[in-house]
Amino acid sequence: MTMQAIGKPHSRVDGRAKVTGGARYAAEFNQPDQLYAVVVGSTVGLGRILRIDAGAVAQMPGVRAVISHLNAPRLAYQPHKGGTDPANGERLHVLQDDQVRFYGQPVAVIVADSLDHAERAAAALAVSYAGETPVVDPLDAKVQPVAPQAGRAGADRSRGDADAAFAAAPVTVEASFDMARENHTPMEPHATIAAWSGDRLTLWSKSQFVVNEQAEIAAIFGMPAANVQVICPFVGGGFGTSLRTWPHVTLAAIAARQVGRPVKLVLTRRQMFHTTGHRPRTLQRVALGATTDGRLTSLIHEGSGETSRYEQFVEALTSTSGFMYSCPNVRTRYRLLPMDTGTPTFMRGPGEASGMYAVESAIDELSYKLGIDPVELRRRNEPAIDEAEKLPFSSRSLMQCYALGAERFGWASRDPRPRAMRDGRLLIGWGVASASYPCFFSPASARVRLLADGSAEVEAASSDMGPGTYTSMTQVAAETLSLPLDKVRFSLGRSDFPATPSHGGSQTMSSVGSAVRAACLAVQAELAKRAVADRRSQLFGASIDSVEWREGRLSRKGDAAAGPSYSELVTGAGGSPVEAGASAARDAAIAKQYSMHAFGAVFVEVSVDPDLGLVRLRRAVGAYGAGRIVNPKLATSQCIGGMVGGLGMALMERTALDPRDGRPVNAHMGDYLVPVNLDVPHLEAHFVEEQDPHVNPLGVKGLGEVALVGMAPAIANAVFHATGKRVRELPIRIENLLDV
Ligand code: MOS
Numbered sequence: 001m002t003m004q005a006i007g008k009p010h011s012r013v014d015g016r017a018k019v020t021g022g023a024r025y026a027a028e029f030n031q032p033d034q035l036y037a038v039v040v041g042s043t044v045g046l047g048r049i050l051r052i053d054a055g056a057v058a059q060m061p062g063v064r065a066v067i068s069h070l071n072a073p074r075l076a077y078q079p080h081k082g083g084t085d086p087a088n089g090e091r092l093h094v095l096q097d098d099q100v101r102f103y104g105q106p107v108a109v110i111v112a113d114s115l116d117h118a119e120r121a122a123a124a125l126a127v128s129y130a131g132e133t134p135v136v137d138p139l140d141a142k143v144q145p146v147a148p149q150a151g152r153a154g155a156d157r158s159r160g161d162a163d164a165a166f167a168a169a170p171v172t173v174e175a176s177f178d179m180a181r182e183n184h185t186p187m188e189p190h191a192t193i194a195a196w197s198g199d200r201l202t203l204w205s206k207s208q209f210v211v212n213e214q215a216e217i218a219a220i221f222g223m224p225a226a227n228v229q230v231i232c233p234f235v236g237g238g239f240g241t242s243l244r245t246w247p248h249v250t251l252a253a254i255a256a257r258q259v260g261r262p263v264k265l266v267l268t269r270r271q272m273f274h275t276t277g278h279r280p281r282t283l284q285r286v287a288l289g290a291t292t293d294g295r296l297t298s299l300i301h302e303g304s305g306e307t308s309r310y311e312q313f314v315e316a317l318t319s320t321s322g323f324m325y326s327c328p329n330v331r332t333r334y335r336l337l338p339m340d341t342g343t344p345t346f347m348r349g350p351g352e353a354s355g356m357y358a359v360e361s362a363i364d365e366l367s368y369k370l371g372i373d374p375v376e377l378r379r380r381n382e383p384a385i386d387e388a389e390k391l392p393f394s395s396r397s398l399m400q401c402y403a404l405g406a407e408r409f410g411w412a413s414r415d416p417r418p419r420a421m422r423d424g425r426l427l428i429g430w431g432v433a434s435a436s437y438p439c440f441f442s443p444a445s446a447r448v449r450l451l452a453d454g455s456a457e458v459e460a461a462s463s464d465m466g467p468g469t470y471t472s473m474t475q476v477a478a479e480t481l482s483l484p485l486d487k488v489r490f491s492l493g494r495s496d497f498p499a500t501p502s503h504g505g506s507q508t509m510s511s512v513g514s515a516v517r518a519a520c521l522a523v524q525a526e527l528a529k530r531a532v533a534d535r536r537s538q539l540f541g542a543s544i545d546s547v548e549w550r551e552g553r554l555s556r557k558g559d560a561a562a563g564p565s566y567s568e569l570v571t572g573a574g575g576s577p578v579e580a581g582a583s584a585a586r587d588a589a590i591a592k593q594y595s596m597h598a599f600g601a602v603f604v605e606v607s608v609d610p611d612l613g614l615v616r617l618r619r620a621v622g623a624y625g626a627g628r629i630v631n632p633k634l635a636t637s638q639c640i641g642g643m644v645g646g647l648g649m650a651l652m653e654r655t656a657l658d659p660r661d662g663r664p665v666n667a668h669m670g671d672y673l674v675p676v677n678l679d680v681p682h683l684e685a686h687f688v689e690e691q692d693p694h695v696n697p698l699g700v701k702g703l704g705e706v707a708l709v710g711m712a713p714a715i716a717n718a719v720f721h722a723t724g725k726r727v728r729e730l731p732i733r734i735e736n737l738l739d740v
Contacts, residue, residue, distance in 0.1 A: 005478035005485055006698075009633035013485065014234075014470045023234045027191035029204035031262035034193065035064055037111050037255045038118040039248060039267065041274055044131030045103040045662030046340045052108060053126040060124065062117030064259050068108040069095045072254060076222025082212035083442070084243040084502050086343065088149045089311030092275075094247035095254070100129060101310060102342045103662035104274025109251045111259050134340030136662040138281055138306055145304055145335035146312075153351070154314040154336075157322055157388065160329030162287075165298035169289025172298075173365045177286070177358040178729040180654035181306065182279040183664075184347055185674055186465075188236025189269065190276055194252040195262035200227045205249055207232045208242040208503040211461045214495035216245040217253060233493040235503075238465035239645070240346040243504045246276045273667035277345025278655060280306035282317060282354045283337075286362035289329075294372045294380045296327040301359055304335040308343040312336055315344075316351030320436050321359055322388025323595060325381040330388070340662055346504060348645050349705040352437050353712065357649075357730065360433035360713035365726060373416060374432050374717070375402050375601075386595030394594035394694035397625025398434060401601035404686055405432075405623035409603035418724035426607040427740070428618075429722025435600035435710030439627070439695045439702060442501035443585040444511035446519040448477065449577040450527060454567030455487040457577075458519065462492040462512050463503035466641070467704055468634035469512070475630055476513050476698065480520035481566075482552035490516075498581055506598070506702030509630060514584035514696045522580035524549050530573050531564070537572055539563060586696065594694050598701040600624040602643070602710035606718040613737035615719055617647055617679070620711070623686045627701035632687070639685030639707040646711020648674045651731050 017023040042049075054066040072095035081087065094106055107127055112118035135142050148154030166172060192205040201221070207213045210230040218225040235242060252265040267276065282305045289298030301321040307313045318332035347353075367374040382399055385392050406412065414430045415421050421428040446460040458477045464470050473490045481488070491497070498519075500512050528547055531537045531554055539547055539554060548557050555563035570578055605618040620643055629635045652673035656665050666672045685707070692699050712730060720726050723740040 005475040006630050008631065010471060010475060010485060010631055011633065012468055012471045013474050025188055025234050025236050026193065026204050026206040026232060027264065027266050029193050030264065031193060031195050034262040034264050035111050035113055035259055036115045036118045037109050037252060037263045037265040038122040039106045039251060039265070039271060040108040040110065040122045040125050040127065041104040041271060042100045042107050044100055044129045045134035045136065047100050047129050047131040049098040049100065049107055050128045050130055057110065057121045057125045060121045062113040063110060063121045064113065065111040065255065066108060066125065067095065067254060067258055069097055075220050078219040078222055080216055080219035082209065082216060084209060084212065084346065084504065086311040086313050087151055091311065092247055094250050102134065102308065102340055104271065106247050106251060106275065109255050111255045111263060133660065134662040136339055136341055136657045137659055138283055138337045143337045143339060145337055148312050148314045148334065148336055151314055153316050153319060154334050156333045158331045162298045162300045162329040162331035165329035166287050166289040166300060169297050170292050171290045171369055172288065173362050173369060174287040175362050175365060175728055177284040177361065179282045179354050179357060180730055181281040182347060182649065182653045183273050183655050183672060184239040184241035185672060186237030186239060186241060189267050190242065190246065190248055190272060191266040192249045192252040193262060193264045194256035196257050199223065201253055202229045202231065203249065203253065204231050206235060206242050208235060208238045208463045208465055210463065210493060210495040211499045212502065213245045213249065217249060220250050221253065230495040231493060232463060235463050235465035239348045240350060240504055241276050243502050244277065244345055248275065269669060270667045273655060273664040275342055277343065279347035280313065280344035284358040286358050288362050288366050290366055290370065294370045294377050296325050296381050298329045299325060299327045300331050301355065302333040303355060303358065304337050306341060306344055307336045307338050308341050309338045311343040313344045315346065317355040320352055320356055323383065323386040324434060324436060326383035326387060327381065348642065349437065349708040352705065353649065353709045356435065356709050357713045360710065361716050361728065364431070364717040364720065375406055375411065378402065378434060389595050391593065391595040394596040395690055395692040396599055397688045397690050398599040398601065400688040401599055401623040401625050404688055405601040405603050405621050408684060408686055409621040411603060418721055423607060425610065427610055427722040429606045429608065429718035429720065431714045431718025431721055432601065432603050433710040433713035433717060435602060435706050436597050437506055437702065437706040437709060439510060439596040439598060440505045440507035441510045441514065441586040441696045442507055443583060444500040444515040445498035445581060445583040446512065446515040447498050447579065447581040448519040448523040449579040450523055450566050450570050451577050452567060452570045452575045454565060455489065456481055456483060458488060458490045458516055459497045460492055460500050460512050460515060461495060461497040462500040462508060464492060465503060467638050468631060469508055471634060472509055472630045473512060473516050476516045477520050480517050506704040506706065509700045510696045510698065510702055511584065513698050513700060515582060517697055518582035518584045519580060522582040523578060526580045527566070527569050527578050528554055530578065531569050534573060590694055596695050598624065598626045598706040600706050600710055602714040604714045604718050606715060606722055608719060608722040608737060608740065610740055613734040613740065615651055615732060615737065617681055617715060619682045621684045622707060623688060624703065624706060625688045625690045626703050626706060627690050627692045627695055628699040629687050630700060635687065635703055636685045638703050640683045642704065642707025643683050643711050644675050644680055645708040647679065647715065649730060650712040650715035654731050
C-alpha cells in the first residue's frame with residue numbers, strides 16, 4: 001500500500017461542508033445575547049471632528065451604546081508589528097482622538113439590539129467636522145515623493161551604468177505607466193464577533209493571520225496574548241485584505257466590553273473600500289536599451305506607489321527587475337507618495353503584479369521595435385543566474401514555461417503584425433508576458449496526534465482563504481504517515497494552535513506544509529521511542545536506529561515482516577493519543593546560496609471591437625514552474641483564480657476617488673467592476689516538471705501570487721497586437737480604444 005497522497009488531484013476535503021453550508025464563516029458564529037455594532041465613517045477626507053450629537057441617537061429604539069473618541073476607552077496601543085504591518089509608521093488608533101486622516105475613517109460605533117436598529121442610529125448620528133480638502137491624487141503637485149525608510153524591498157538598486165548605457169543604446173523604449181488603485185473585494189465581508197468573559201476575549205473574526213490578530217489585539221488593549229483567542233476556520237476569499245488586523249476588530253472588542261455582551265460587527269461592502277487596505281495606485285517609468293539583435297544593455301525601472309501619511313506601505317514594485325533578464329546595466333528606484341488615504345496593503349502578487357505589468361509591457365514594445373518575436377526576445381535575454389544577487393537560481397523554468405505555453409496556445413501560428421489577425425469585424429490580438437514571485441518560507445509549527453483507532457489529528461493555526469489548505473495539508477500528513485486521506489483530520493484557524501506565518505505571500509504550502517511534515521515525522525519518532533521501550537511491544541529492546549516506518553508500520557530494518565501499526569502501537573501504549581509537535585524554517589545557509597522564485601509564462605487572446613472599443617478576453621494559457629505540485633486539481637483552480645484577478649486588473653478594476661473629499665465613488669459591486677462568469681473564457685493552467693530540493697523539504701514554490709502576475713501585461717500586450725495602440729494605463733477602458 002503506497003499512498004502517494006501528494007501529487008494527486010484530490011477534491012477538497014472541505015468541499016462538501018462548503019457547498020452544504022456546513023462551513024462556518026466569521027459572521028455565522030452568533031453568540032447568545034449578542035448585540036450588533038455598526039461603524040460610522042467620516043464623511044470628510046481630512047480634518048477634525050467638531051461635534052458628535054450622541055444624545056438624540058442614544059434614545060432611538062434598541063440603541064445600547066454610542067461610542068466615539070469622546071467616550072471610548074483610552075487603549076494601550078502598545079508597539080506591535082506583525083509581519084504584514086508596515087515596518088515604518090504607526091497604525092491608526094481608532095476612536096482615540098478627533099483627527100480625521102482619510103474618508104471613511106471610523107469616527108463612531110453604534111451598538112443596538114438588532115442590525116436594523118444599529119443601522120438606523122448610525123445613519124442618524126450627526127457628526128460635524130472642520131474639514132479640509134485631502135490630497136488623494138498621486139499626480140497632485142502637493143504630493144511629495146519620499147524614499148521608503150530602511151528595508152530591502154524598497155531600496156534603490158543599481159549595477160553598471162544604466163543611464164549611460166540607455167543613452168548609448170541603438171534601440172530604446174521609454175514608457176510611463178499608470179495603474180489604478182484596486183480593492184480586494186472578496187465575497188465574504190470583513191466580520192468580527194467579539195465576546196468577553198472577564199478579562200478574556202474571544203474573537204470569531206475573518207483573518208488570514210489568526211496568531212497575528214491575537215497579538216495585535218492584545219497589544220492594542222494592553223493584555224496578555226494568552227487572554228485573546230481568535231477563531232477563523234473558513235475565509236471566503238481574502239487576496240490580502242485580511243492579513244492585517246484593521247480597526248473594525250478593535251471596534252468590535254471595544255463595543256463588546258462597553259455593553260458587557262457579545263457584539264457582532266460586519267463591515268458593509270462600501271466600508272470595505274475605506275479601512276481595509278487596497279492595492280496602491282502606481283506610477284512607473286521603464287526605459288530599455290538594446291542591441292539591434294535584441295540583447296538588453298540597459299534596464300531602468302522607476303516606480304512610485306500611494307501610501308498613507310501615517311504608515312509607509314512598501315511592496316515589491318521593482319524587485320523582479322534585477323533578475324528577470326540578463327542585463328549588465330540595471331537601475332531601479334522606488335518612491336512612496338504619502339497622501340490623505342488609509343494605508344494600502346498587500347493584494348495578490350503585491351508589487352510584482354504592478355511592477356511586472358510595466359516592465360513586461362515595455363519588453364513587448366521593444367519586441368516590435370526590434371521586429372523580434374516577444375517569446376524569442378525573452379529567450380535571448382534569459383539569464384544564467386540571478387544577476388542582481390549574483391546567485392544561482394534554486395531552479396528556474398521560465399523557458400520551459402514559454403515552450404509549454406506556446407505549444408498549448410498555438411503561438412507559432414501568430415501573425416506578428418499588429419491588426420493583422422481578425423475574426424469577422426473584430427480585431428484579434430495575441431499577447432504574452434512573464435510572471436515571477438519569490439518562494440517564501442517562514443517559520444511555522446504544527447502538531448500531530450495519533451489516536452488509538454489509527455487515525456491522525458493535525459493542527460496548525462494557519463488559514464484557508466480558498467487555495468485548499470485543508471486538503472493539501474491533509475495530503476502532506478497522509479503521505480508522510482502513509483495513511484489514507486480519510487484517516488487524517490486537519491484543523492486550522494485557531495490562534496491557540498501551533499503558530500504559523502501569514503496566510504499570504506504564497507508561503508502556506510511551503511511553510512505550514514513543511515511544519516506538518518516535520519510534525520508527522522516527530523510523532524512517528526515519539527511512537528517508535530515508546531515502542532522500543534515498551535516491554536509488551538514486539539519491538540522492545542530494539543535500538544531506535546534499527547527500526548523504520550514502512551507504510552504506516554514500525555518494522556525492523558532489513559526484516560520484510562511488517563511490524564505493528566499506529567493503532568496497535570497507540571493501543572499498546574495504553575490507548576491515549578500520542579502527540580508531537582514540530583517547527584520548520586528555512587535553512588539560513590541555503591537561503592544565502594540560492595535565489596528562489598517561481599516563474600510563469602502567460603499567453604492570451606483578446607478581441608477588440610473597433611467600433612465600440614470593447615475588449616474581451618477570449619482565452620488564456622498560463623504555464624508555471626512552481627516546483628512540486630501537491631494537488632494538480634487545486635493548483636489549476638488556484639491558477640485560474642489568479643488569472644481572473646489579472647483579468648480584472650487589466651480591464652475592469654479601478655477604485656476611483658472623488659478629489660474633493662477622497663471618497664471612493666464606486667465603492668460597491670455595481671460600479672467597482674470585477675470579472676463575472678460571462679467575462680471569463682476558457683482558461684488553462686499547466687505546470688512544468690520542476691524538482692527543486694532547495695526551496696523547502698516539500699519542494700513546493702507556491703502558486704497564489706505568480707498566477708496573477710503575468711496576466712495584466714499579457715492582456716495589455718494582446719490589446720496592442722490587436723489594435724496597434726499601446727495603452728499604458730490600467731484598467732484599459734473603452735475610452736482608451738475609441739480611436740482604433
Ligand atoms: Mo496574499 S497578498 O499574499 O494574501
